Amino acid sequence: MATTLRTSLIASAAVVGGLTLASNTRADATLDWVAIPASCFELGDARGYAEERPAREACAEDFELTRTEVTNEQFARFVSDTGYVTRAERGWSAQEPGGPGETIPAGSAVFEAPESIRPEALNWWRFEEGANWRKPSGPDGPDAAPNLPVVHVTRADAEAFARWAGGRLPTETEWESAAQSAGNDGADANTWQGRFPVADTGRDGFKGLAPVASFEANALGLHDMIGNVWELTATPYTPDHSDDARRIAGARGFDPAQPADPVIVIKGGSFLCARDFCYRFRAAARQAQNLYTGTSHVGFRLARTRATSTADSR
């Protein structure tokens, strides 16, 4: 079993190598940065889900965000340049320091629409051995398309990309400042239409992931802040925005649904968010993502601190 899995991963690696890669291409040449002005704003939503409350004033310094979610093509350049192997391609051994303390085979969580809405059928995530950024649906599925957002990445994977590319993950405050100030309400975003989780009508033009920038940019020029893939942040997850929750969560983060795992905030909702089930394609929406595994609906974009005033004046 393990040998078969390993063989299939090697085979898929060769295929992904065919994504028109230039091994020495610097990330800076492919990442498009958008200036985000400093702002003070209301973080959270007093009328939103419990985890979005209480709304509170927050401020972000000026910084920059990538115009789009990081794509498979951009991630492939990083991998080609560095030889990096993502966590989903490696899995975890039970003894590995910093890990979950149990064996997790190479693979990742993949969404699969159930055939009915009977309660016993309502489990739409499955762990797929061999699923990873190169083969998002699993070893028997199609290769990763260059212009789709990269998925099945952990925070550590995203941070490795960021170190190579000269950026970092945004904080939740930075991310939300960019989404709130641009007035994002999810009206023009890749989400789910129809009855979740059995039938996505794709009325917005896409069932599943959309190529980045398929939808109009927001007022700041950022695409897909809302919808398409949830986006990793650098911020530990807290069950809500209260001081108590922050204190309890600490640097490890805390999610009552997965209390043993370190967790971070993800933002913006995804192609799986539907009004009748998970109305989280909004700027204030947030969920927890553990640090051990990725999924087929979580990706990321990069932030970086603004260049110096000397650079600004050029």
Ligand SMILES: [Ca+2]
């Ligand atoms: Ca859609």
Ligand SMILES: [Ca+2]
């Ligand atoms: Ca997004």
